[in-house]
Amino acid sequence: MSLEDKVCKIAEDLQEEEADNIDFPEYRGMDFETYWNSLPNKLEYTEYEKMLHDALESGEGVEKAKEVYRKVRIKKATGLGITEFMARYVSWKCLKDDNWKDRQVDVSVIVITGVRQELTNQIIGRIKNLFPENDFKTKESLIILNGCKIEAFPTNNLASARGLNPRIVWLDEADFFPGRYQDEARTVAERYRAKGDALIVMISTPNLPGGLYERMDDEGDEKSGYITFELDYKMGVGIVYDEKIIEDEKKNNPSFQREYNLQYGYGSGDVFDIEDLEICIQEYPLEYLGGSAGTYADPAWGSSLFGKVSGEIRDGILYVLEAEEYPRASPNAMINSMEESWNRHKQVCKVDAANPGFIKSLTEIDIPAVGIAFGQEVPEREGSNTTVSLKKKLPINASGMISKHQIRIHPQFKKLISQMRAVTFDKMGGIDKSEVPYDLVDAFDMMAWDLKSFDYTHYDVLKGGTEVESDKPKPTNKSVFLEKEVFE
Numbered sequence: 001m002s003l004e005d006k007v008c009k010i011a012e013d014l015q016e017e018e019a020d021n022i023d024f025p026e027y028r029g030m031d032f033e034t035y036w037n038s039l040p041n042k043l044e045y046t047e048y049e050k051m052l053h054d055a056l057e058s059g060e061g062v063e064k065a066k067e068v069y070r071k072v073r074i075k076k077a078t079g080l081g082i083t084e085f086m087a088r089y090v091s092w093k094c095l096k097d098d099n100w101k102d103r104q105v106d107v108s109v110i111v112i113t114g115v116r117q118e119l120t121n122q123i124i125g126r127i128k129n130l131f132p133e134n135d136f137k138t139k140e141s142l143i144i145l146n147g148c149k150i151e152a153f154p155t156n157n158l159a160s161a162r163g164l165n166p167r168i169v170w171l172d173e174a175d176f177f178p179g180r181y182q183d184e185a186r187t188v189a190e191r192y193r194a195k196g197d198a199l200i201v202m203i204s205t206p207n208l209p210g211g212l213y214e215r216m217d218d219e220g221d222e223k224s225g226y227i228t229f230e231l232d233y234k235m236g237v238g239i240v241y242d243e244k245i246i247e248d249e250k251k252n253n254p255s256f257q258r259e260y261n262l263q264y265g266y267g268s269g270d271v272f273d274i275e276d277l278e279i280c281i282q283e284y285p286l287e288y289l290g291g292s293a294g295t296y297a298d299p300a301w302g303s304s305l306f307g308k309v310s311g312e313i314r315d316g317i318l319y320v321l322e323a324e325e326y327p328r329a330s331p332n333a334m335i336n337s338m339e340e341s342w343n344r345h346k347q348v349c350k351v352d353a354a355n356p357g358f359i360k361s362l363t364e365i366d367i368p369a370v371g372i373a374f375g376q377e378v379p380e381r382e383g384s385n386t387t388v389s390l391k392k393k394l395p396i397n398a399s400g401m402i403s404k405h406q407i408r409i410h411p412q413f414k415k416l417i418s419q420m421r422a423v424t425f426d427k428m429g430g431i432d433k434s435e436v437p438y439d440l441v442d443a444f445d446m447m448a449w450d451l452k453s454f455d456y457t458h459y460d461v462l463k464g465g466t467e468v469e470s471d472k473p474k475p476t477n478k479s480v481f482l483e484k485e486v487f488e
Contacts, residue, residue, distance in 0.1 A: 020137050021144045027095040032057075035092045039130055048235045049085050055227065056089060056199065069227045070193065073202045075213060076231040077260045079240055082203050086170055087126040093167070094148035101147040105165035110192075111152035112161065112171045112185050115178055117141070120152040123172055155181035158188050166192060168199045175204035175213040179435045182212040202226070209264040209418035210305070210436045215327075233260035265422025271395050271431070271441075272420050276403045281411055286321050288312055294348030294451060295322070295341040296372075298442040299334055299355045306334050307439030309416070310341050311447050317406055318451055323413040325440050335361050342367050350450055352442065372446050392429040394445035401448050416440045 027035055032053050036045045058069045076082050090109045094100055100108045113119040121140035127150060128136050128143055138144060141152045153161045155177050169189040171177075177185055192198035206213050221228050237243050249256050254274055255267030267274060293312040306329040310322035322341055326334065335358075342349050351359050353371025362369035374394070377387040401407050402420075409417060419441045426432035431441065 020142075021147055022131070022134055022136060023146045024095055024131065027092070028097060030092070030096055032089070032092050032096075035096065036088055039088065040132055041130065043081070043084070044239060046081075046235075046239055048080070048231055052082075052085060052229065053089065055229065056201065070197065071190075071200045071202075071224075071226040073213075073216065073224075073226040073228045074204070074231065075228060075262055076203065076205060077233040077236065077262065078205045080231055080236050081240060082231070083123070083126060083172060086172070086201065086203065087123075087130060090150060090168060090170065091127055091130055091145055094145035094150070098146070100167055103167070104148055106149070107151050107164045107166050108148040109150040109168045109170060110161050110164060110166040110189075111150065112158070112169065112174075112189065113152055113154055114173060114176060115154050115156045115181065117154055119172075120154045123152050124150065155185055158184055161188055162191075164192075165196050166198050167196075168201060171200075171202045171204075173204045174202050175207040175211050177212065179211065186212065200226075206258060206262050206264045208268070208422050208436050209415060210438075211264070214264050214418075218327075230262055232262050263421075264418045266418070267421065269420065269422045269424050271399050271423045271425060272402050273399075274421060276405065277409075277417075277420055279405055280402055280407050281409050281417060283410060284319060284408055286410060288321065288345050289314060292347065292451060293321075293345035294350065294447060295338060295345070296349075296443045296446040296450065297334075297338060297351045297358075298439045298446075299329075299331075299351060299358050305329075305437060305439045307441075307443040308334075308337060308341065309440060309443040309447050310345070311451065312345070313451055317408055318401070318448065319408045320410060320413060320416070320444070320447075323409075323416040323440055323444070325415050331358065331361065334358070335365070338362060338369075339365060339367060348450065350446060352446070372450070389430075390449070391431075394449050395423075395425070395431055395441075397452065398445045398448040401452060406452075407448065416444060420444070 027038065030038065033045055033050075036043070052072075052074065055069045055072055074082055094108060111120070111123050113123055124141055124143050127145075128134075136143060143150045158181070169192055171185060171189055174182070174185065186202075189198075189200050189202070193200065204213060208214075216224055216226065216228075233241060233246060237246055246260070249260065253259070253267070257263035257266035258268060289312065291313040293310065295308065295310040297309075298307045306326040308322065308324050308326075309320060311318050311320045313319075321344075324337070326337070338349065339362075349362065349367050349369045350372050351362070351369055353359070353373040356371065359369045359371050372390065374389065374391040376390045378390060378393055380386045380388045380393075398407075409420075411417070419436070419438050422436065423438050423441050424432045426434070431438055431445075
């Protein structure tokens with residue numbers, strides 16, 4: 001393209017942008033609350049929305065703001081209207097004066113959404129719907145207000161968002177971004193802080209354990225540089241939620257804790273029954289008392305987390321005594337962690353057999369570590385001629401033990417509990433790790449399998465409805481056992 005052609009193209013783009021630009025001079029000089037109440041769609045301006053406004057404006061000279069917040073993370077209950085709040089806030093910033101217009105280089109607001117283009121268009125559609133009498137000519141992912149461009153990008157097109165100079169980067173439902181895009185989206189947003197002092201606003205209802213939001217919880221606000229606002233359902237009772245409906249949701253909606261009470265993964269899993277799991281969560285002494293015990297690990301380096309679980313049998317019940325997860329763990333640090341756990345009981349140490357080097361390192365320091373091969377074939381049921389891999393058998397076994405309340409999990413093991421609430425089966429019958437690695441669940445399943453023993457003294461033969469005695473030995477009092485095995 002010649003220089004002349006380039007100049008013509010720039011001129012055409014400017015003319016097109018000017019034609020697409022929509023202005024509402026009647027909103028000039030308004031404060032945010034007045035603007036909110038002046039919009040055609042009337043909504044109550046709540047106290048939590050006023051709090052968020054003050055936080056976002058803290059870098060703009062709001063007198064009552066004690067600190068300047070330029071990286072804001074909002075963990076919110078579904079239905080509180082935070083996306084609507086942000087649509088109104090960014091449109092107000094565009095329209096209240098010419099500050100953003102005069103300072104704009106290429107774009108004023110970048111919105112990052114999920115991978116589907118429809119989600120991207122919906123966000124911009126929310127802003128356009130604030131002004132229902134106008135026919136916007138821009139593409140579905142773009143709106144221009146008073147010369148200020150607000151553009152949305154799906155997570156699978158983040159390359160297009162690089163190199164721009166926004167005033168605000170808004171990540172909507174960030175904890176629901178596909179796992180492979182979560183860190184990239186955060187990186188893209190945060191690079192604008194050093195480049196142009198952009199305000200970052202990250203919004204989401206909590207999703208799965210091990211996702212972006214839980215990892216940021218682990219970092220803490222001081223390390224991450226974010227200020228976090230936690231807005232649970234109590235903020236909206238009597239405002240956006242009917243109290244009676246909320247009580248019904250508490251009783252009947254298995255995902256209530258996740259959707260409304262900011263708990264990761266609650267009610268989304270199908271491996272462990274939630275009600276039975278809650279019964280198994282109890283307080284108890286975390287010291288080893290002399291029962292059969294073991295330490296189990298799923299050492300996944302680099303791409304995943306290192307999960308370690310230890311437990312002990314007490315009167316036929318398996319008690320979890322350790323459950324720890326380590327990000328970006330070095331082999332030496334994890335060997336030391338395993339040694340510390342093993343020294344507490346000096347009985348059993350087993351590791352995912354896919355890590356022979358790690359097992360060898362443990363044996364070299366006199367820890368008799370043994371590998372558990374998830375691909376090993378075992379009888380589908382006692383006496384059955386058909387086999388199934390341990391990958392499929394382990395979660396089924398652990399699920400059965402939870403359903404029979406043969407396991408106790410201390411409430412302090414929050415990460416293990418949140419993973420158990422969220423873990424699901426994949427299409428092949430194993431654990432679905434497409435979004436979350438579930439390393440703690442893997443280690444837990446290994447322990448539940450290794451420290452249990454079935455009692456086949458009695459079992460049902462369904463054909464004919466007769467019971468048959470078995471000469472198989474009963475388990476010792478240091479084993480967890482299921483009282484019956486049913487043959488189909």
